[in-house]
Amino acid sequence: MTTSSTHNQTSWAQRILDGDRRSLAQVISLLENQEQEGFNILKELYPHTGQAHIIGLTGPPGAGKSSLVDRMIQEIRTRGHKVAVVAVDPTSPFTGGAILGDRIRMQRWASDPGVYIRSMGTRGSLGGLAQAVYATVQLLDAAGYPYVLVETVGVGQSEVDIVQVADTVVVVSVPGLGDDVQVSKAGIMEIGDIFAVNKADLPGSQRVIIELESMLDLGSHGNWRPPVIPTVATTNQGVSQLVTAIQDHYAFLKENNLLMEKRLTRQKESVLQRLTERIRKDITELWTKEHGSQIWQDLAAKRIDPYTLEEQLYLNWKGGNTVDKKD
Ligand SMILES: Nc1nc2c(ncn2[C@@H]2O[C@H](COP(=O)(O)OP(=O)(O)OP(=O)(O)O)[C@@H](O)[C@H]2O)c(=O)[nH]1
Ligand SMILES: [Mg+2]
Known part of the structure; x- marks a missing residue:
């Protein structure tokens, strides 16, 4: 998709500010393809950023991240807020594509103007994905979504380092993967502000919870002790607690003047x-x-x-x- 260079940048920015979803989709595509025009639009929108709470969800493939995101959308909508989602799939060569299950889940939000969902793959360079995601999150922030959820697969070695994007990182674990697969994975304990143990309906979830709790007891995390929250995305169990914990973490960051610092570090990077x-x-x-x-x-x-x-x-x-x- 191309946009005419005769297009007035201000009008693009204005349309984003006015909440025009078509323009939003088009500008995200520009950013995804690393087109300078996309960044030019962001230049204008920059003063309007900084209002959204950026929430990252990360965890192993199939942990139920998308299912959880879907439930979180529902919860956030129930609480009366708009919400945007960026689903990052570093392995997918398709832009805007999602697997069937995701498509069906997303479909139910298609008619809700308070929900915006976008998948991002690696149509451009793999290295450019993190930058594109970062820029897209800023765009959604400027577009007036007070909550922006970013779903990424994997932790640590992942192409999109979620810490680079999010104010609050939710690490999603599941039972049945074996402890060294997830819990002791380098970096995972440090990056999580909140730990969701999804598929808590399956055997072994209690063990994962206990392991996480004891590792968190050993670590140091300043004044914020990351909570461990069992969830069952398929039945909505624990989702309300999860959203409340996310809001609590944001309040904590603000009250302790950590938010600005965190964001500045990210922007420098x-x-x-x-x-x-x-x-x-x-x-x-x-x-x-x-x-x-x-x-x-x-x-x-x-x-x-x-x-x-x-x-x-x-x-x-x-x-x-x-x-x-x-x-
Ligand atoms: N039993 C059980 N199954 C779940 C739960 N949450 C999700 N699932 C199932 O797990 C499978 C994967 O769910 P997704 O939400 O697609 O997982 P994901 O982490 O987004 O997967 P990727 O994006 O491919 O990494 C689906 O079949 C879900 O129905 C849960 O709490 N309990
Ligand atoms: Mg998913």
């Missing part, structure tokens, strides 16, 4: 990431343009060493000069 990516592209382009595969041949034939090469490429990029060829 995002600026650095985008800058690094831009410079990386620049350098790659530079040497491809000027040397083709010659530098690699030189390297292979030991006509140049990798350290000198790196130094030369860096100076070349920095000064805009040509790399000295070895004769």
Whole structure:
């Protein structure tokens, strides 16, 4: 999908602020494809961001994250708020695509103007996904959704590091995966603000709860002790408690002046990431343009060493000069 460059940016931004869902979908696609026009629209909307509570849900495949999100939408709607969802599927080559179960679940919100759901895959570069998600969340924030839920698969090594996006991270665990699969996975205990043990109707859930509780007892987490909440997404059990815990965590962040700090850290990181990516592209382009595969041949034939090469490429990029060829 393309948008005409003759389009007035202000009108795009205004339509987002006015809650036009079609425009929202179009701008998200721009962001997903890393189109500069999308970021230009975000520039204008930036002053309108910072109102939404960004909630990340992460956990192993099939843990019931989407089912929980669906129930949370219901709960948040019951409490009288609008809500937006970004379902991130790093493995999917399809944009805006979701598996059948997700489609059916999402379908029931299609007629509710207070709910906006969007799936994001990796149509562009895999590395660009995190940035696209981050930008999309900001857009939804500016569009006036007070709650933005972000569902991602996996923890730690995941392409989209949820901590980079969310104010509150809900780690979803399930019984039956074996303890080292989830609980002791590096980083999982540190990133969770809330632990949901879903599929609490299945055997073994009590053990997962006890394990999580004892690991949390050992750890240090400042003044916020992450709660462990059993849930059954299929029957809505525990969902109200989960949403209340999420709201409590937000209140905690605000009361302790941690929210601004957290968000600033994230924004700095995002600026650095985008800058690094831009410079990386620049350098790659530079040497491809000027040397083709010659530098690699030189390297292979030991006509140049990798350290000198790196130094030369860096100076070349920095000064805009040509790399000295070895004769
Ligand atoms: N018994 C039981 N099944 C559940 C529960 N929650 C979800 N499920 C089932 O688990 C399966 C996976 O649910 P999803 O919500 O798609 O899980 P997910 O974590 O979003 O999966 P991915 O996005 O593919 O990683 C579905 O068949 C659900 O019906 C639960 O609390 N108890
Ligand atoms: Mg899912």
